[in-house]
Amino acid sequence: MSFMSSAANFFTSKLSDALGWARKYSIFQYPFVTACCGMEYMSTAAGHYDVDRFGAGFPRFSPRQSDVLFVVGTISQKMAPVLKTVHDQMCEPKWVVAFGVCTCTGGFYDNYATVMGIDTIIPVDIYIPGCPPRPENVLDGLMKLQEKIQRGEQSRTLYDPRTKIGRPAYLQQGYSIQEHIREKESSS
Amino acid sequence: MTTETRSMLLNVGPSHPAMHGVIRLIMELEGEKIKGVDVEIGYLHRAFEKMCETVMYAQCFPYTDRLNYVSPLINNVGFALTVEKLLGIDIPERAKYIRVIMSEISRVTDHLTCLGASAMELGAMSAFLYMIKAREYLYELVEEITGARLTISYVRIGGVKADLTPDFADKAFQKIAEVRKVLIESDKLLTRNRIFFDRVKDIGTISAEDAIAYGITGPFLRSTGVSYDVRKANPYLIYDRLTFEVPTGTKGDNLDRYFVRMEEMEQSLRIVEQCLQQIPDGPIAGNLTGEVISAAKMVDKAKMGETEGLIEDQVDLDPTLQGSTKKYYAGISANKKDVVLPAKEDTYGNIEGLMNHFKLVMYGHGIRPPVGEAYFPVEGANGELGFYIVSDGGDHPWRVRVHPPCFPIMAALPKCLVGDMMADLIPTFGSVNMIAGELDR
Amino acid sequence: MTPLQRIQEKFSIEIIETHAFRGDETVVIRPGALRTVVKFLKETPELDFNVLMDLTAVDYLNFAGGKIKKDSRFEVVSHFYSLKHNHRLRLKVPVGEENPEIDTLSDLWPSANWYEREVWDMFGIRFKGHPNLKRILMYEEFKGHALRKDYPFNKRQPLIGPAI
Numbered sequence: 001m002s003f004m005s006s007a008a009n010f011f012t013s014k015l016s017d018a019l020g021w022a023r024k025y026s027i028f029q030y031p032f033v034t035a036c037c038g039m040e041y042m043s044t045a046a047g048h049y050d051v052d053r054f055g056a057g058f059p060r061f062s063p064r065q066s067d068v069l070f071v072v073g074t075i076s077q078k079m080a081p082v083l084k085t086v087h088d089q090m091c092e093p094k095w096v097v098a099f100g101v102c103t104c105t106g107g108f109y110d111n112y113a114t115v116m117g118i119d120t121i122i123p124v125d126i127y128i129p130g131c132p133p134r135p136e137n138v139l140d141g142l143m144k145l146q147e148k149i150q151r152g153e154q155s156r157t158l159y160d161p162r163t164k165i166g167r168p169a170y171l172q173q174g175y176s177i178q179e180h181i182r183e184k185e186s187s188s
Numbered sequence: 189m190t191t192e193t194r195s196m197l198l199n200v201g202p203s204h205p206a207m208h209g210v211i212r213l214i215m216e217l218e219g220e221k222i223k224g225v226d227v228e229i230g231y232l233h234r235a236f237e238k239m240c241e242t243v244m245y246a247q248c249f250p251y252t253d254r255l256n257y258v259s260p261l262i263n264n265v266g267f268a269l270t271v272e273k274l275l276g277i278d279i280p281e282r283a284k285y286i287r288v289i290m291s292e293i294s295r296v297t298d299h300l301t302c303l304g305a306s307a308m309e310l311g312a313m314s315a316f317l318y319m320i321k322a323r324e325y326l327y328e329l330v331e332e333i334t335g336a337r338l339t340i341s342y343v344r345i346g347g348v349k350a351d352l353t354p355d356f357a358d359k360a361f362q363k364i365a366e367v368r369k370v371l372i373e374s375d376k377l378l379t380r381n382r383i384f385f386d387r388v389k390d391i392g393t394i395s396a397e398d399a400i401a402y403g404i405t406g407p408f409l410r411s412t413g414v415s416y417d418v419r420k421a422n423p424y425l426i427y428d429r430l431t432f433e434v435p436t437g438t439k440g441d442n443l444d445r446y447f448v449r450m451e452e453m454e455q456s457l458r459i460v461e462q463c464l465q466q467i468p469d470g471p472i473a474g475n476l477t478g479e480v481i482s483a484a485k486m487v488d489k490a491k492m493g494e495t496e497g498l499i500e501d502q503v504d505l506d507p508t509l510q511g512s513t514k515k516y517y518a519g520i521s522a523n524k525k526d527v528v529l530p531a532k533e534d535t536y537g538n539i540e541g542l543m544n545h546f547k548l549v550m551y552g553h554g555i556r557p558p559v560g561e562a563y564f565p566v567e568g569a570n571g572e573l574g575f576y577i578v579s580d581g582g583d584h585p586w587r588v589r590v591h592p593p594c595f596p597i598m599a600a601l602p603k604c605l606v607g608d609m610m611a612d613l614i615p616t617f618g619s620v621n622m623i624a625g626e627l628d629r
Numbered sequence: 630m631t632p633l634q635r636i637q638e639k640f641s642i643e644i645i646e647t648h649a650f651r652g653d654e655t656v657v658i659r660p661g662a663l664r665t666v667v668k669f670l671k672e673t674p675e676l677d678f679n680v681l682m683d684l685t686a687v688d689y690l691n692f693a694g695g696k697i698k699k700d701s702r703f704e705v706v707s708h709f710y711s712l713k714h715n716h717r718l719r720l721k722v723p724v725g726e727e728n729p730e731i732d733t734l735s736d737l738w739p740s741a742n743w744y745e746r747e748v749w750d751m752f753g754i755r756f757k758g759h760p761n762l763k764r765i766l767m768y769e770e771f772k773g774h775a776l777r778k779d780y781p782f783n784k785r786q787p788l789i790g791p792a793i
Contacts, residue, residue: 032203034210034232035625036257039301039338043327046320061204076628077787078768079210079231082202084789108250111235111782112775113767120790132338161791230766237751238775238782273651400712403680403740414712421715560650563708563719565682574683576706580693591683591708599743628766 016152023067023093024146025055030066032086035073037100037132049135054142063089068145069122074102075115087122093154095125097145100132105171107131119159119167127171195223200613202231208305209624211598213613220610225602232624240588244554245271246345248588253339255590256626258301259294259569261287261330264343269424270564270575271345274557275527282519283347284425285467286333289360290342291566292456292463293330296367297323298569298621299407299449299456306618307378310387315377322370325363332359335508345555346528347521350511357464364457371453378446388442392604392616395440402600406571406593407448408620412440418567430462445619469519480504486536498537505532527555554583568593570621594620594627632676632718640666645723655719657704663722663732670709670718671737678709678718681734684744686724686752690778702726703754707734707741724754733759751776 033041045051045059052058060066063086075083087096098118101107104127106116118124125148128141148154159166169175201212210231216224236255240248252267253260265287272279304319327337333352334340342349353359378384394404396412409416417434419427435451437444478500481489486503489495503513512520514531521528529548534541547553557579565574571593578587597620604616633647633654643662648655658666670678684707701723709718724731733756734741745756746765753774756762764771770788773780785792 033208034203035234036254036339038208039257042301042305042320043324043337046324047317048321048324074232074234076231076233077785078233079202080790081788082231086203109234109239111239112780112784112786113233113235115787115790134337230764230768233766235775235782242782276651400679401739403682403738416712561653561655561719562651563653563683563717572682574708576683576685576708578687582693586692587687589683589685589687589706595743596740599740 020150024149027056027068028060028066029068031070033072037072040132041072044135044138069096071103072099097126098124101129123155125155209622225605233628236629244583249341256623259298261290261294262568266566268343273562279522285463289463292459295456295569296453297326299453302621309614322367351516388615391442391612393441403596411437411444411448442615442619490537592626657721677711677713680710681738681740682710683708686748688778729754
């Protein structure tokens with residue numbers, strides 16, 4: 001490896017770091033608020049929890065101006081095409097946050113009217129389960145998203161209900177928290 | 189010179205920044221004047237009624253939480269009261285007071301959210317932040333009792349889940365004082381604000397006759413001058429013992445609705461204060477003199493047959509179940525073994541309690557109201573919230589119908605909008621306080 | 630005289646059944662008499678039911694409580710309220726399985742307009758004379774009527790995405 005190419009690598013990696021750093025602290029979010037989770041979204045955005053501390057205090061209500069799509073609340077089958085359109089209208093790079101358990105897996109609305117997880121329609125980067133998630137939980141998810149933005153990663157895949165690939169294990173049916181803790185302990 | 193005028197169709201929603209809720213309006217505009225409106229709903233249809241048919245009565249509560257998610261406690265109370273009517277049972281006084289306290293706190297949070305959000309949509313961001321601050325105080329209060337902020341499932345058929353904490357009254361008075369302060373501040377920010385005032389005055393007017401014909405209830409009807417409030421007309425729980433006013437407007441415009449909501453918050457706080465003063469102490473079980481042991485230890489002791497002194501022991505419960513121990517249980521739930529879960533000490537400590545618990549929670553058992561039907565209206569934050577339940581004598585409801593207060597208001601929305609300017613859509617829609625979860629169910 | 634007694638007196642032939650279970654006065658009438666009875670409810674000064682509080686339907690397919698015949702699988706249930714006299718009445722009309730159709734109330738109470746659309750959407754009961762009878766909660770592409778007992782609760786008909 002020549003000196004020149006490694007220098008170029010060095011600069012591009014530094015450049016992407018800097019870009020990631022800039023991006024993660026200036027999140028322009030599009031709140032796609034449909035249901036109950038909107039109340040906790042409001043709480044998170046208002047003074048008490050103050051999402052502005054994380055550089056995400058500026059909701060843009062045009063999908064073309066935003067880079068993170070917050071899907072807040074249940075998506076019904078009637079709403080699904082709208083969500084897809086909004087997601088398609090966003091410019092790259094874009095991230096999607098599934099806010100609340102209805103958007104993650106469908107939750108207890110396992111019926112004819114609701115979409116069982118928005119990751120069957122659009123790729124999801126961060127899942128924030130909870131019904132609705134507490135504001136602390138939302139901020140935790142936001143920080144995880146920031147880490148992901150810093151690394152420059154984006155989710156591109158959809159969840160396939162037949163093969164059960166594309167959704168984190170902790171959101172799958174039959175997942176055991178004990179097993180999860182054991183795995184974490186053994187890996188560390 | 190004459191210019192040709194043509195009307196234009198403008199589509200607003202389902203995901204629109206200035207509309208907190210998923211709804212689609214197709215407006216026919218002439219210049220900026222609204223000539224006609226077509227309202228399309230159903231974007232948050234989550235099959236509440238169908239889901240209730242597939243689960244047992246007690247399991248419907250989580251679904252009712254998510255109907256009007258801004259004031260879930262009122263939904264809980266409404267559903268519980270309907271099932272109790274079907275069963276024909278009464279609940280202890282203390283539980284009634286607790287239900288009223290929680291409902292009224294919920295009503296305040298609902299109105300705060302409605303006014304705050306609609307003020308924000310008119311550009312008054314600081315009023316929104318102030319009101320959400322006040323709502324946060326009330327959420328803390330709710331969380332203290334129920335263990336959750338928003339979707340609480342606190343009410344049970346035949347009572348409530350947990351008793352009030354010992355220092356609840358002090359805390360509540362403190363928070364109410366804080367909320368009052370915020371209300372005064374927001375009143376200054378909004379009522380004396382020329383921009384806000386001009387944008388809501390004489391906008392979105394509806395006449396009393398129209399409102400009645402469309403079946404509208406709640407603040408929306410009261411703003412037109414009709415003083416109909418379920419709490420006064422058909423008092424339930426203990427509302428007949430409380431003094432409170434039902435504010436009414438005169439013109440039925442957005443400003444009247446704003447004033448009615450502001451005044452209702454004040455009245456609700458008044459009700460909470462009265463309840464806190466009047467609330468009777470529940471009968472506290474006196475024979476619990478034993479030590480406080482953990483739930484697991486109690487179960488072990490009972491299983492191993494070490495029953496000596498077990499009947500007097502108290503159980504140390506998980507924080508989410510606090511307040512539902514035997515000590516407080518008699519005060520907050522009806523003495524009906526076929527409806528109400530036994531106190532936790534009984535469930536962990538003796539076989540009768542355990543069997544009783546199982547008989548109520550196991551699939552195929554559960555609460556079984558007699559064959560029949562019942563409708564019970566309560567005053568929700570947006571108007572009359574009625575549950576209509578048909579029972580076939582089984583453990584699942586045969587049919588649960590909820591009469592959502594938003595639904596008739598949305599049907600009448602074109603009446604309010606036609607003739608106004610396009611920009612007036614935002615304050616009018618805000619004053620409706622449409623909650624999609626309740627509208628579409 | 631309660632509203633129930635007044636109706637019993639006036640329309641004794643048209644009434645199938647009455648009860649006041651838990652104090653809710655209920656009257657079940659023949660479908661043909663619906664319009665005359667509701668006009669009487671609305672226009673009699675002593676009754677003055679000026680608010681149609683709720684209108685819905687119930688599907689009694691294989692009802693465990695018994696008593697349901699083939700020609701009355703559905704029941705359209707309306708709740709009336711009088712602001713002036715502060716009384717309530719529940720009016721039920723049986724509707725058959727084949728060709729479920731009854732008269733509309735939307736010209737008498739505008740609030741019935743959307744309620745009837747919802748009943749059509751969820752139960753597939755048509756309302757004769759309704760100005761705009763189309764689906765309200767579900768989308769037009771949806772096949773079947775979701776709240777019928779023979780519609781499986783988790784049978785999805787997605788517009789996009791997988792059907793599971």
